[in-house]
Amino acid sequence: MTVAEMMAARDAFGQALVDLGAVNERVVVLDADLATSTKASLFAAAYPGRFLEVGIAEQNMMSIAAGLAAMGFIPFTSTFACFASKRATDQIRVGIAQPRLGVKITGAYSGLLAGKTGKTHQSVQDLAIFRSMPHLTVVVPGDAIEVRKAVFATAEHDGPVYLRLTRDPSPVIFADDYDFRIGRAVTVREGGDVTVVTTGLMLPRALEAADQLLFEGVKAHVLHMPTVKPLDAEALVASAERTGLVVTAEEHSILGGLGGAVAEVLAEHRPTLMKRVGIADRYAESAPNDSLLEKYGLTAAHIVQACWSVIDAAQVLESPAAHA
Amino acid sequence: MTGRTDEELRVIANRLRRRTIEMLWGSQAGHPGGSLSAAEIFAVLYFAEMRIDPRRPSWEDRDRFVLSKGHAAPIYYATLMERGYFSQDLLCTYDELDSSLQAHPDVACPGVDMPSGSLGQGLSMAVGLALGARLLGKEGVRVHTLMGDGEQQEGQVWEAAMAGAAYQLDNLTAFIDRNRLQLCGPVDELIPIEPLADKWQAFGWHVVEVDGHAVDEIQAACAEARSVRGRPTVVIAHTVKGKGVSFMEDSVEWHSAPVTAEVRRRALEELAAEEVG
Numbered sequence: 001m002t003v004a005e006m007m008a009a010r011d012a013f014g015q016a017l018v019d020l021g022a023v024n025e026r027v028v029v030l031d032a033d034l035a036t037s038t039k040a041s042l043f044a045a046a047y048p049g050r051f052l053e054v055g056i057a058e059q060n061m062m063s064i065a066a067g068l069a070a071m072g073f074i075p076f077t078s079t080f081a082c083f084a085s086k087r088a089t090d091q092i093r094v095g096i097a098q099p100r101l102g103v104k105i106t107g108a109y110s111g112l113l114a115g116k117t118g119k120t121h122q123s124v125q126d127l128a129i130f131r132s133m134p135h136l137t138v139v140v141p142g143d144a145i146e147v148r149k150a151v152f153a154t155a156e157h158d159g160p161v162y163l164r165l166t167r168d169p170s171p172v173i174f175a176d177d178y179d180f181r182i183g184r185a186v187t188v189r190e191g192g193d194v195t196v197v198t199t200g201l202m203l204p205r206a207l208e209a210a211d212q213l214l215f216e217g218v219k220a221h222v223l224h225m226p227t228v229k230p231l232d233a234e235a236l237v238a239s240a241e242r243t244g245l246v247v248t249a250e251e252h253s254i255l256g257g258l259g260g261a262v263a264e265v266l267a268e269h270r271p272t273l274m275k276r277v278g279i280a281d282r283y284a285e286s287a288p289n290d291s292l293l294e295k296y297g298l299t300a301a302h303i304v305q306a307c308w309s310v311i312d313a314a315q316v317l318e319s320p321a322a323h324a
Numbered sequence: 325m326t327g328r329t330d331e332e333l334r335v336i337a338n339r340l341r342r343r344t345i346e347m348l349w350g351s352q353a354g355h356p357g358g359s360l361s362a363a364e365i366f367a368v369l370y371f372a373e374m375r376i377d378p379r380r381p382s383w384e385d386r387d388r389f390v391l392s393k394g395h396a397a398p399i400y401y402a403t404l405m406e407r408g409y410f411s412q413d414l415l416c417t418y419d420e421l422d423s424s425l426q427a428h429p430d431v432a433c434p435g436v437d438m439p440s441g442s443l444g445q446g447l448s449m450a451v452g453l454a455l456g457a458r459l460l461g462k463e464g465v466r467v468h469t470l471m472g473d474g475e476q477q478e479g480q481v482w483e484a485a486m487a488g489a490a491y492q493l494d495n496l497t498a499f500i501d502r503n504r505l506q507l508c509g510p511v512d513e514l515i516p517i518e519p520l521a522d523k524w525q526a527f528g529w530h531v532v533e534v535d536g537h538a539v540d541e542i543q544a545a546c547a548e549a550r551s552v553r554g555r556p557t558v559v560i561a562h563t564v565k566g567k568g569v570s571f572m573e574d575s576v577e578w579h580s581a582p583v584t585a586e587v588r589r590r591a592l593e594e595l596a597a598e599e600v601g
Contacts, residue, residue: 055490063446066438067452068459069452070452071456072384090445094440094441098439099430099438
């Protein structure tokens, strides 16, 4: 595997907002004193008249955004994923989701890699919270290219969206001409032995795992889900039909996020042996990125291990002893 | 300016109260007290002050209204119906299955600009609407919101208060229905909100205090708000909870209680007598 180009999702986000602002005058950006971290500051510099600093007041920001959406604007809100999903949940539920107002809620610094800020700033429940909220679309890009495309698609999308973003540089996976669509899964690696369903930054880790698995004689099918809601159930079930084994990978709690969504679909449409890679039901801590990924089970090696565990489980089920 | 006399507005307020009683009797649920206290505010806003066109509820240049104290939905709906946004038939579906007239305001209801029900959010929404109007260059569009006095205990109200002053939103008027009672008792026995006028003044707002049942005072406050430049206005409307129905007045019990057939009969009798008188 060649060394991939690295690019930070937040830089891609800031630049995409600027470029979007140039072609769409209805785009406004609201920030709760984190613009320099989320990179919404780039938009602020380019279009000061369409940038609103609301101060450290996430609840106020969401309800103000609802009012702006009702006046015909396309508001993007800028704060961390942890605050968007927890501090302002009720404002999003009542003021944005219920009336289907087209506010685009961006959640920066999602997952564990929140710049060594620890469990108060890490966000590993946001997918579970927003996925359970009717009318919300949940988008989780896997690289900087997908972030850029998701920003434009989100603005076009009729209705509220939660766009989950990350802080640090990560490998660029997609080509510039990649055709991103909200609600559509994308096969990033073909394989027939086991399906690895990914979202967000677990995509590069899953590809690394697929390389390792190939070395070990297993062909993994990497199915990337940049939209966690609505989930592309058709693509998921088709892949599960083909491989019979599914592993999910997300930088989020194993409760209620991608793993939960996949399990719900498969249980009803195509019961399949599966394993969830993600953060166990616990809070994490502040530490260097690599240490966090290792301790909380989010590396390529953890994905490889999960794949082997479903392969082994399937073999046990299929062995003559199991039917005796 | 309004084309309606004070006497006409008083008659309208009385009619809104009677409609409210009818609706609450029909649904056997809801909040009579906080609806009845706001009758004159609704009468003035919808029949004298606001630039609206019921035939075009989505008219872009209309004034906006946010009922932050969403539990006053009954009198809000009564107002919208009387003003011509929808028929009496629709009003009768209040609180019923599949009705757009939900227990708390929903944007599916003709004339409702923003949803509410979870307290403390309406002023922020109104700030967003007022900012939007200014960004669009719609100088003539004014935004109004009505909050409860108990609602002042919500922290978000004060986030919005800071923002409204910081953005110098002189196209925004917030009303506080100061009826002194909330669900569990007198506001100032739960968590006192006084000195309320001083608080809003300190937050950078133009403050007006009125008798919330005097239509002329409410109208004057609206006119004053329109003339103020560079800051939003808050109108503290001193009211009586349950106003107009003697046994509901100033009573915590009638914040939320079902209107029985007998209650309806007595309440309508009193309200009818008041109109004739």
